[in-house]
Amino acid sequence: MKWTELRQQTCPVARGLSVVGDRWTLLVLRDCFFGIRRFEQFQERLGITRHVLADRLRTLESGGLLRREAYQDRPVRHEYRLTDAGRAFFPTLVSLMDWADTHVPSETGHSVTLVSTDTGDPIRPLLVDQTSGAPVTVRNTRALAQGEPSDKAG
Amino acid sequence: MKWTELRQQTCPVARGLSVVGDRWTLLVLRDCFFGIRRFEQFQERLGITRHVLADRLRTLESGGLLRREAYQDRPVRHEYRLTDAGRAFFPTLVSLMDWADTHVPSETGHSVTLVSTDTGDPIRPLLVDQTSGAPVTVRNTRALAQGEPSDKAG
DNA sequence: CAGGTCAGTTCTAAATTAGAACTTACGGTA
């Protein structure tokens, strides 16, 4: 399976990965949420090769997560800004951050804390069902393919 | 930056990606949540090359998400089962699925629906703060590096 | 005009992946 095939898969996870299923893509995206917008800044912070950075920015742009925007003429200079679809990715990134914070050990201890803009209190992320408020876990959910009446999924 | 360097980063997103920052790794993990456990099954379902599959299973095992377990002797045959850390990754995968379902268009329409095991009702995932119940968005949260008093992060 | 900045592109060598065949260790069948 190649990247192009991934995009045409039925499973949304596969389709999602066709855009963000690469470490550099996700690190670029993370930096976007930290307010980074320009080529040189990404390159310096990430230590990514310029070639790959250019490629990943194109991927994110064509995937609809970033918008390339001129911030000056003469010479034309562009910056990359999050779109609504890009901002909508935030919970996924936070989920990953939260998981890694707990399950991928760090020798430096806690490193990044998410706090509320309002209260300044630390945030403990939890994925719930919007209507019932119940936490989403392997145990209490089941994945159904369209048209599939019942099948094991946990 | 190489995969080994990624693991030593301060940022939990980078550390997380040192384990799951690869499309195949995440597709293998997805199939684990669908109940797949054996080498041949993964290989057939994913169309991944056997070489890469063996490598990704090792990555997931050494990352603590999967446990390699003998299910028979003579000849010894192993299967790969989710650990607690692996199961804890579920919300992240669901977040990704939910994001992609909305933001990466599919020609086949909705494909996978998550339903409650109890009620059978469809689940609408939402990331909230565990204590306040408020949704986690770019706007109402700020990332603080350890020791960093205040900085832009959205 | 020399030097610097920004956003890339181009180059070669190294690493990774695809695709297919091969290996090991069995168990069953003729």
Add this chain to the structure above:
DNA sequence: TACCGTAAGTTCTAATTTAGAACTGACCTG
């Protein structure tokens, strides 16, 4: 005993991707 099949890999070569570094325009400043 020889042959077939299964499971879980390993090994092989060729193609693709990445790393690392230098180069390219198009401008700006002194």
